Amino acid sequence: MTAAAAELRVDGVTVRFAGLTALDEVSFTVAPGSIHALIGPNGAGKSTCFNVLSGVYRATEGSVHYDGRELTGLAPHRIAGIGVARTFQNIVLTAGTVADNLMLGRHGLTTAGFASTALRLPKAVREQRRHRERAYEIADFLGIAAHFEQPVGPLSYGDRKRVEIARALCMEPRLLLLDEPVAGMNPTERLAMAATIAAVRAELGISILIVEHDMGMVMRLADAVTVLDFGRRIADGTPESVQRDPAVIAAYLGQQQEQQKEESA
Amino acid sequence: MSEISKRAVAGVGVLVLLALPFYATGFWLQSGLFAMAAVIGAIGLSLLTGTTGQLSLGHAFFLAVGAYGYVWLSGPAGAADGLTGLGLPPLLAFGLAVALTGLAGGLLSPIAGRLRGMYLGVATLALVFIGQHVMLNAHTVTGGYNGRSVPPMDLFGFALADASPQGLLVLGVPFGGLERLWYFGLALVALALLTARNLLRGRPGRALGAVRDSEVAAAVMGVPVARYRSAAFVVSCLYAGAGGALLALVFRRVVPETFGLVLSIDYLAMIVIGGLGSVGGAAAAAVLVTLLPQVLTGYADDLPLLARAGSGAAGPTPGEAARYLYGAAIVLVLTLAPQGLAGLTRRRPRKTLQEHTP
Structure with a gap:
């Protein structure tokens, strides 16, 4: 770890697409080293929020700060350089092996350029070997080390x-921004993934927004x-207080109550 | 194919290529060198279109920059026919011609970085026409419609040209210009194959593949997308420059007609037949696409249905027939083997693993 986790501050972020307000003055703070959940019904603006945080969308108004640095307006690869990583709701991997994909994650931490890679200069070879070892460690931590050299295409969901x-x-x-990490999984897989996420926070001490x-x-x-x-923040706090x-x-559970009423009627 | 048998096949192939000048006729050496130039150019386009997902229809233009660049840089200055040149040593001129082509690609990098896929293809189409105009009209550099002759390659005082005064004999075989140029071409092809493979297996190759597969994911992983698109363009131009300069050396005369839109399309055909993104596939298809018309021309008399070019007889000329054949090859590849020649040699993925994919 190069630096400790810091605070993420989202301040009055508004995103409009041609008249549609996807996010409306949303503010929240992710405390350093915490697991913070962003929830809401479909179309509430959760993915839009992730896209603003990672620089894929630009906020119409408002600001995002991480570790005192303003992220709003920065290109995605710069935000990645500051130490913000994300996953996608629908898996987006590149062709090639698991190792190739993990090494792509090391892109910002490595420096080998076109010339030194094409000529296989010792510096580039050493760098690749060193970072591959670290990538293998991380694969091991996630329980996918057995597939390290295999193509990603045929792997299970x-x-x-x-x-x-x-x-x-x-x-x-x-x-770490995780977009629906257990969507489409069965209960056993969900439990395993929850354990993994908890372990990531415990071992690495990073903040996770999920x-x-x-x-x-x-x-x-x-x-x-x-x-x-509907793009607005309607609650913020501990899981217990939010639940009540x-x-x-x-907004969330009301639909179920209405369903129950319909069923009892 | 197992790794060992693959290596054995490659080793035998290299030996055959090295020994060929001792057995093959000038026609075959010329065709082979022509194919080598195409292999180098196709590797460049494969990196741009296959790996990065950026279409270029301007490859012929960059081949021309390499070819004319070499001729101008090495050509004699102040010749009687009003042609200019720098009169540099051929090897230096060759290297500078490659660099010049990279520079030409670099000038286009603001466009190459911003435009995506098809749109870059349309933008680069214009280059072919601009190139034709310049080649026909910049008379003092290009020689205009009739082109200009190409100074032969010369390695440290050892001329790679025909009619060598020393009358060099190697193992009893006269070693003329073509034989010597053959080894120069082989060395270039080996260099092109190796560098491209290294690039693809290293950090830049992974970044380029990510840009092709998902621009957003690449950017979020820390890859500056526009910069990598530009870089891929420049790299593909460097290969085109080397291919073009070698092409000039093989033709011994450069004329504008060679570098038309059809040449760009030929290169696209090569990388599609070879299998997008595969360096080896692109190289194999480059050999196929360039040798086919040559072979058909060489054996036009013995083949049925073919008319000799310019004879006025009914039937397609060898050049046309070759186009029909590789047009058919593209259709076959796209329908039956979308992975191209490269896909045919690859091992099939294990079915048992695939069944789990939702």
């Missing part, structure tokens, strides 16, 4: 999710929860 997280960890981030639909997992894992609905919040129940 759960393993590919793990490759994505391992690739993000290969960037040695201080803040978008997730699985409420049980959010309540178990998260230190703090921010709830979005009437606005959250109306």
Whole structure:
């Protein structure tokens, strides 16, 4: 680890797409070393928020600060350089082996250029070997070391999710953004993934911001929860307080109550 | 194929290539050298289009920059026909011609970095026409419509040209210009193959592949997308420059007609037939696409249905027939083997693993 985790401050971020307000003055703070969950019904703006944090979208208004540095307006690769890594909701891996993908995560930490790589200069060869060892360690930590040399294409869905997280960890981030890490998994896989996420925080001491639909997992894992609905923040606090919040129940669990009413009627 | 048998095949191939000048006729050596130039150029385009996902229709232009660059840099200054040149030693001129082509690509890098895929293809299409105009009209440099002759390669006073006054004999075989140029070409091809393979297996290659597969994911992983797109363009131009300069040495005369849009399309055909993104595949297909018309021309009399070029007889000329054949090859590749020649040699992925994919 090069530097300790720092505070992420999201301040009044608004994102508009041609008249549609995807995020409306959203503010929250992720404490250093915490697991912070971002939840909300479909279309609440969670993924938009992730895209703003990683520099893929630009905020119309508001600002994002990490470790005292303003991220708003920075290109994605610069934000990556500051130590913010992310995964995608629908797995986005590149063709090649697991090792190739993990080594892509080391891109910002390595320096070999076109000339030194093409000519296989000793410096470039040494660098690649050293970083490959670290990538293998991270693969081992995520439980995918057995697939290290295999192409990613034929791997199981759960393993590919793990490759994505391992690739993000290969960037040695201080803040990890996980977009629905257990979506599409069965209960056993979900439990294993939750354990992995907890282990990542415990071992590496980094902050994790997680978008997730699985409420049980959010309540178990998260230190703090921010709830979005229609692009607005409707609640923010500990999992217990958020769970009791009437606005959250109306937006999130209200649908279930209505269903129950319909069923009993 | 196992790793050992692959190596054995490659070793035998190298030996055959090294021994060829002792047995093959001038026609075959010339065709082979022509194919070598194409291999180098195709590797460059493969890195740009196959690996990075950026289309270029301007490859013929950069081959021309390499070819004319070499001729101008090594050509004699102040000749009677009004042609200019710097009169540099051929090897230096060759290196500088490659650098010049890279520079030409670099000048285009603001465009090459910003435009994606198809759009870059349309933008680079213009280069071919600009190139034709310049080649036809910059008379003192290019020699205009009739082109200009190419100074032969010369390595440390050892001329790689025909009609050598020493009358060099190696193992009883007269070693003329083609034979010597053959080894120069082989060395260049080996260098091109090795550097491209190293690039693909290293940090730049992974970044370029990421840019092709997902621009957003690449950027989020810390890859400056525009800079890598530009870099891929410049690298592909360097290979095109080397290929073009070698082409000039083989032709011994450069004319604008060679470097038209058809040449760009030929190179695209090579990398599609070879399998996008595969250096070895692109090289193999480059050999196939360049040798086919040569072979058909050489054996036009013995083949049915073929008319000799310019004879006025019914039937396709060898050049046309070759185009039909590799047009058919592209269709076959796209429908039956989307991975191209490279895909045919690769081991199939294990089916048992694939079944788990949702």
